[in-house]
Amino acid sequence: MWRNIASNAMTFLVVIVFLLGGVLIWAQKEYQSVGPLEQPICLQVQRGSNFNRVSSDLEDKGAIRSGVLFRLGADYADKTALLKAGSYLVPEGATMPEITDIITRGGASTCGTEVVYRIGVTSAQVEVRELDPAAGRYAEVLEFDPAEPAPAEYAAYRDDVGTRFRVALAEGVTSWQVVTELGQVDILDGDIAERPAEGSLAPESYEVSRGDTRQSVIDRMQAAQQVILAEAWSNRAPGLPYASPEEALTMASIVEKETGGADERPLVASVFVNRMERGMRLQTDPTVIYGITGGEGVLGRGIRQSELRRETPYNTYVIEGLPPTPIANPGRLAIQAALNPADSDYVYFVARTLDPADGHLFAATLDEHNANVAAYRRLEAERANQ
Structure with missing residues (x-):
């Protein structure tokens, strides 16, 4: 009898083990x-x-x-x-x-509501967007100027626990603009110790959280730019007329302010490199404007002849070589263009049309350049007569 009981018990245990094994296999699957x-x-x-x-x-x-x-x-x-x-x-x-x-x-x-604090070259704005999971796209639900009173509904989006935040820098913003606009970002705390060196901030999009300090955001921007510049410097073309990465950064800032076209940046960089190698002055308006404004806001008018003749550290119509510092915070593509310019013999360029988005016409000789300038003047005259 005991032998039968033991046998039945063993059979029962075997069945239980097999059942448990089956359950585990099913659960894992x-x-x-x-x-x-x-x-x-x-x-x-x-x-x-x-x-x-x-x-x-x-x-x-x-x-x-x-x-x-x-x-x-x-x-x-x-x-x-x-x-x-x-x-x-x-x-x-x-x-x-x-x-x-x-x-x-x-x-x-990775989804839900997102508040983006955009710092642009001529303006800043706050965007509230929501992701449609099915479509995989963000839809804008609110937009306003941070210098103006925020719409009443903004607070609900900002204070929702699921909301994510980003600070987005456009290429070509100045350090003064970044410091000023970060002061308007109401989820950040603290002050910025001092205005960062011009050119030292990487124009990118940065994820931020409530309670982050403004200085910590600046530190991240500077660290990112250091990495970008170091990588581009280590992969630079030979024979460039820069004594240091800082000089290359200055050139990149000039390229950034001269063109917004990604495909044009290496060509614009080649023009300025060619001028430096030939002992020509850079003669670029954005440096003159920076000398007037100090990077604090937009000039909002044309450059006066007296300003073009005045000798200042940033008037490249008068001084030789590069200005003493960058004139903006250049992006990755402008830095890469400054350190790997196109192989060209161009030393002149002028806008192709009255629309900056249409790019530039490049020339290797003064005669070619004068013809391009004359074509541009005709477009100006035609618009004035409309």
């Missing part, structure tokens, strides 16, 4: 399999939330089939304590491990 989402969703993870709440939310939204299995998998991977607050885009068909990684890796939120 289910955990790794393509999820049930048919369209992307934006998942909000509130501050102070936990995996129980998140798994319930995911289950309600149809992103996972089992909240229990989702929590067990995250716990097994030691990720339950790594949950990060924010707004996260969960793509269609995302597996449970993929969703776990999305909400625990940290970093920037």
Whole structure:
């Protein structure tokens, strides 16, 4: 009898082991399999939330089939304590491990509401945008000048826990503009110790958070520009007339202010490099304007003849070589153009049409240049007579 009981017990245990093994195999397969989402969703993870709440939310939204299995998998991977607050885009068909990684890796939120503080060359603006998960595109819902009173609805977007923030610098902004406009960004704290050196800030888009200090944002911009300049300097073309990376940065700032066309930057850089190599003056208006304004705002008028004749450190119609500092914060493409200019014999250029977006006409001789200038003057005359 005891032998039969022992045999039955052993059989029962074997069955249980096989059943448990089958359950584990199924659970592992289910955990790794393509999820049930048919369209992307934006998942909000509130501050102070936990995996129980998140798994319930995911289950309600149809992103996972089992909240229990989702929590067990995250716990097994030691990720339950790594949950990060924010707004996260969960793509269609995302597996449970993929969703776990999305909400625990940290970093920037990837969907929901975004506030962008744009610092441009002639103006600044605040944009509030929302991502449509299904379309994968941001739609603008609000825009205003930060110097003006903010619309009443802005506060609700700004104070929402899921909102992400960015500061976006346009190529060619001056350090004065950046310092001034960062002072208008109401989610940042503290003052900036001193105006950063002209040219030292990288025009890029920076993710920021509530309570970040303005100085810390400046520090990130400077660190980014140092990396860009060092990389471009190490890959520069041979024989360039720059004694240091700082001189190359000054040239890049001039190129940046002379053209907004990415394809034109190497050609514009070649003109100025050719002039320097031939002992010609740079004769570029943006440097003269910087000498007048100090980078503080837009000149808002034409350059006077007296200003073109006056000898100042930035009047490249009078001085030899480069001005003493950059005249703006150049972007990556302008820096690369200054350090790898096009191979040309051009020493002149003039606007192609009255629309700056149409680019420039380049010339190697004064006769060619005068013909291009005459064509431009005719366009000016035609507009004046309309």
